[in-house]
Amino acid sequence: MSSITGHSAIDELPSGDGRPPLDADKAGTGRLGDRIFGGLATGSGIFVIVLVSLVGVFLVIQAVPSLLNNNANFLTSREWVPSGADPRFGIVDLLWATVITSILAMAIAVPLGVSVALFITQYAPAWLSKPAATLVDLLAAVPSIVYGFWGLSVAGQYFDSVAKAIDAVLGWIPVFEFNGSPIAKSTLAFAGVILAIMILPIVTAISREVFAQVPTAHKEAALALGATKWEMIRTAVLPFGKPGVISAAMLGLGRALGETLAVTMLLSALNASAAFSLSIFGGGETFASRIANDAGEFDSAQKTGAYIAAGLVLFILTFIVNAAARVVIERRKAFSE
Amino acid sequence: MKIQRLGAMASLALVGSIALTACGSDNTGETTSSGDTTANSSAASDCFEGTLNAEGSSAQKNAFEEVASGFKAKCSGATVNYNPSGSGAGIKQFIGGQVDFAGSDSALKTVEKDGKIEAKEAETACGSPAWNIPMVTGPIAVAYNVKGVDKLTLTPAVAADIFQGKITTWNDPKIAAINSGVTLPATAIKVFFRSDESGTTENFTKYLKAAAEANWPGEPAKTWDGKGEGKAKSAGVAEGVKSTDGGITYVEWSYAKDNNLGVAAIDNGAGAVELNSESVGKAVATAEQTGTGNDLALKLDYATKEPGAYPINLVTYEIVCSKGKDADKQKNIKAFLKYFASEEAQKTIEEIGYAPLPAEVQTKVATAIDAIS
Numbered sequence: 001m002s003s004i005t006g007h008s009a010i011d012e013l014p015s016g017d018g019r020p021p022l023d024a025d026k027a028g029t030g031r032l033g034d035r036i037f038g039g040l041a042t043g044s045g046i047f048v049i050v051l052v053s054l055v056g057v058f059l060v061i062q063a064v065p066s067l068l069n070n071n072a073n074f075l076t077s078r079e080w081v082p083s084g085a086d087p088r089f090g091i092v093d094l095l096w097a098t099v100i101t102s103i104l105a106m107a108i109a110v111p112l113g114v115s116v117a118l119f120i121t122q123y124a125p126a127w128l129s130k131p132a133a134t135l136v137d138l139l140a141a142v143p144s145i146v147y148g149f150w151g152l153s154v155a156g157q158y159f160d161s162v163a164k165a166i167d168a169v170l171g172w173i174p175v176f177e178f179n180g181s182p183i184a185k186s187t188l189a190f191a192g193v194i195l196a197i198m199i200l201p202i203v204t205a206i207s208r209e210v211f212a213q214v215p216t217a218h219k220e221a222a223l224a225l226g227a228t229k230w231e232m233i234r235t236a237v238l239p240f241g242k243p244g245v246i247s248a249a250m251l252g253l254g255r256a257l258g259e260t261l262a263v264t265m266l267l268s269a270l271n272a273s274a275a276f277s278l279s280i281f282g283g284g285e286t287f288a289s290r291i292a293n294d295a296g297e298f299d300s301a302q303k304t305g306a307y308i309a310a311g312l313v314l315f316i317l318t319f320i321v322n323a324a325a326r327v328v329i330e331r332r333k334a335f336s337e
Numbered sequence: 338m339k340i341q342r343l344g345a346m347a348s349l350a351l352v353g354s355i356a357l358t359a360c361g362s363d364n365t366g367e368t369t370s371s372g373d374t375t376a377n378s379s380a381a382s383d384c385f386e387g388t389l390n391a392e393g394s395s396a397q398k399n400a401f402e403e404v405a406s407g408f409k410a411k412c413s414g415a416t417v418n419y420n421p422s423g424s425g426a427g428i429k430q431f432i433g434g435q436v437d438f439a440g441s442d443s444a445l446k447t448v449e450k451d452g453k454i455e456a457k458e459a460e461t462a463c464g465s466p467a468w469n470i471p472m473v474t475g476p477i478a479v480a481y482n483v484k485g486v487d488k489l490t491l492t493p494a495v496a497a498d499i500f501q502g503k504i505t506t507w508n509d510p511k512i513a514a515i516n517s518g519v520t521l522p523a524t525a526i527k528v529f530f531r532s533d534e535s536g537t538t539e540n541f542t543k544y545l546k547a548a549a550e551a552n553w554p555g556e557p558a559k560t561w562d563g564k565g566e567g568k569a570k571s572a573g574v575a576e577g578v579k580s581t582d583g584g585i586t587y588v589e590w591s592y593a594k595d596n597n598l599g600v601a602a603i604d605n606g607a608g609a610v611e612l613n614s615e616s617v618g619k620a621v622a623t624a625e626q627t628g629t630g631n632d633l634a635l636k637l638d639y640a641t642k643e644p645g646a647y648p649i650n651l652v653t654y655e656i657v658c659s660k661g662k663d664a665d666k667q668k669n670i671k672a673f674l675k676y677f678a679s680e681e682a683q684k685t686i687e688e689i690g691y692a693p694l695p696a697e698v699q700t701k702v703a704t705a706i707d708a709i710s
Contacts, residue, residue, distance in 0.1 A: 269567025296423025
C-alpha cells in the first residue's frame with residue numbers, strides 16, 4: 001500500500017498501547033486540510049461553470065429582443081442593417097468568413113505545429129531543442145496588433161504573388177479564384193495565414209508536452225521491432241499523442257475563431273451590394289472583427305442586441321467545436337492508456 | 338520524478354500564459370496628453386489644477402491631442418484626456434455623465450432616432466441645454482494613389498460614379514474630360530471605404546447626395562452603400578490606398594497628408610478648388626447656423642458654388658453643458674475650450690492637417706464659450 005507521499009495510512013494508525021499516532025508529514029489524518037482544499041477546488045470549478053453559464057444567459061437576454069424585431073432571417077440573411085425602423089440582419093457572411101479563416105488557419109498551423117513539436121522532441125539535439133521550444137513559445141507573447149500590423153505592412157505585399165500562383169493553378173475551382181479585388185493581403189486567405197502563425201505556438205507547445213510524455217518503452221519497443229525513426233513516430237509517438245494534439249488544435253481553433261484585432265486590420269469588408277463569393281480570396285468580416293469594428297457606435301439597445309446575437313452565435317460555435325473535440329478525445333482515450 | 342513535475346508546472350504556466358495572451362489583445366487605449374512642462378505664466382488666470390475627461394469622435398483626435406498638449410505646456414497642473422472611441426460612444430458617455438464633455442462630428446440630433454432624442458437626453462443630463470460648439474474643421478480629402486498622376490480634378494458627378502463603381506478605370510473618358518493635360522493610365526480603380534460606422538462616411542455621402550443627386554442613389558448614412566472594399570478606421574483606408582496602385586478613398590486630410598497620398602481638387606461648378614486651409618475656411622464661413630443662440634450647430638452647404646470654397650468638410654463639435662451642475666468643472670472646461678478656440682491653438686492644428694476656424698465662426702465660438710457657466 002503506498003501513496004503519493006510515500007507514506008501509507010497504516011503507518012499512522014495508533015497502535016493498541018496508547019502511544020500517540022505517528023504523524024510523519026501530517027498528511028494522513030488532516031481532515032481540515034482535506035476539507036479546505038476540496039472546498040477551494042470545488043468552488044473554483046463551480047465558479048467557472050457559473051461564470052460561463054452567466055455569460056451565455058447574458059448574451060441570450062440581450063440578444064432575444066433584437067432577434068424578435070429582426071425582419072430578416074437571422075441565420076440565412078446576408079443583410080446587416082441592425083438599427084432603424086426596419087432592422088434586417090443575418091449572419092451568413094460573418095459565419096462564412098469566421099469559419100473559412102479558422103479552417104485555413106488550422107489547415108496550416110496543425111500540421112506545422114505537430115511537425116515542429118516532433119522535431120523538438122524527437123529529432124533535435126538536446127542543445128537545440130530547448131532554445132527552439134522557447135523561440136516558438138515567444139510567438140505567443142507577441143500582441144495580436146503586432147501580427148496585424150506586420151501582416152499589413154510587411155508580409156502582405158508578398159502574398160499577392162502567392163495568390164496569383166494559386167489562382168493560376170487552381171483558379172478554375174471557385175474556392176481558389178483570385179481576381180485582385182480585394183487586394184491579396186486583405187483576403188480571407190491571408191487572414192487565415194496570419195491566424196495560423198498566431199495559433200502555431202499554442203499547437204506546438206501542447207503537442208510538444210504530450211510527445212515528450214511518450215513512454216520510452218513504447219518507442220524502444222518499436223525500434224527493437226525494426227521500425228525506422230519515422231515508423232517509430234507513426235506507430236508509437238503519434239497514437240499516444242493524438243488526444244493531446246486534438247486538444248491543442250481545439251485550443252488554437254478557439255483563439256482563431258475569436259481573434260479580433262489582427263483580423264480587423266487585415267480583412268477588407270464587403271460592400272453592402274457585393275455578391276456572395278465562395279473564394280478564399282474574397283473579403284469579409286468575422287464575427288469578432290465586425291463587433292470590434294462597430295463597437296464605438298452601439299447607440300441603441302436594438303443595435304447592441306443584434307451584435308450580441310452575432311456574438312452568441314460565435315459562443316455557440318466555439319462550444320460545439322469544443323464539445324466535438326471532447327467526444328473525439330474520449331473515443332481515443334483507449335490508445336493512450 | 339521531481340524534475341518531471343517541475344516540467345509539468347512550467348508547461349502549465351506556459352499554457353496559462355498563452356491563454357492569457359490570447360485574451361489581452363484588443364486595446365482601444367485612452368490617450369493621455371503629456372506635454373513638456375515649460376510653464377508659461379502669462380495666461381495663468383485661465384489655468385486650472387486637475388483633469389478633464391472627454392470622449393468621442395476620432396476625426397478630431399489628433400487635433401485634440403495637439404491642443405491638449407499645448408494646454409498642458411501652458412498650465413502644467415492641467416490634464417485633458419481624450420478617448421477617441423467614436424462620436425456615438427462619446428455622446429452616450431456624456432449623457433451618462435461619464436465624461437466632462439463630448440467630441441462629435443455631428444451636432445446632437447434634435448429629431449427622434451431609435452426612440453431617443455439626443456439633444457433632449459443631453460439637456461436632461463445637464464439640467465440645462467447642451468451646446469454644440471464647432472471647434473475643429475476637418476476637411477475630407479478625396480485621396481488617390483495612381484502612378485504618374487500627381488494632379489487630379491474631380492466633379493461631384495464623376496466622384497459619385499467612381500464611388501458607385503460605374504467608372505472602373507482611371508483613363509475613363511469622363512475623368513479625362515475634366516483633367517486635360519494629365520496623362521491617365523489604364524489602371525483599374527480600387528475604391529476603399531470605411532467599414533466601421535463613421536461620421537466621415539456620413540459627411541462624404543451627404544456631399545455626394547447634395548452635389549450630385551442624380552449620380553448618388555443612396556441616402557447619406559454612417560454606413561457606406563457605395564462599392565469597393567471596406568477597411569477599418571481612417572488609418573485602414575489610408576493604408577489601403579497607399580499600398581494599392583489605382584486606389585481611391587475619402588479620408589480626413591491629415592491622413593492623406595501623413596501617407597503622402599494625392600488629394601483631388603474638387604470642381605463644384607465654379608472651377609477646380611484645391612484643398613487648403615483658406616478654401617476650407619471659405620466654405621465653413623458660408624455655413625448656415627441651425628442651432629439657436631449659443632448653440633452653434635452648423636449646416637454646411639455641400640453644393641456651394643462659391644468660388645474658391647472647398648466643399649467637403651467635416652465640422653467637429655465639442656458638446657458641453659451650457660450650465661453645469663459642478664461649477665468648478667464648468668470653469669475648467671471653459672478655460673480649456675477658450676484655449677482651444679484661440680488663434681494660437683487653431684494655428685497648431687493647421688499644421689497637422691486640420692483647418693482653423695474662419696474669423697466669423699471664431700467670434701461666435703468665443704461668445705458661446707464665455708457664456709458657459
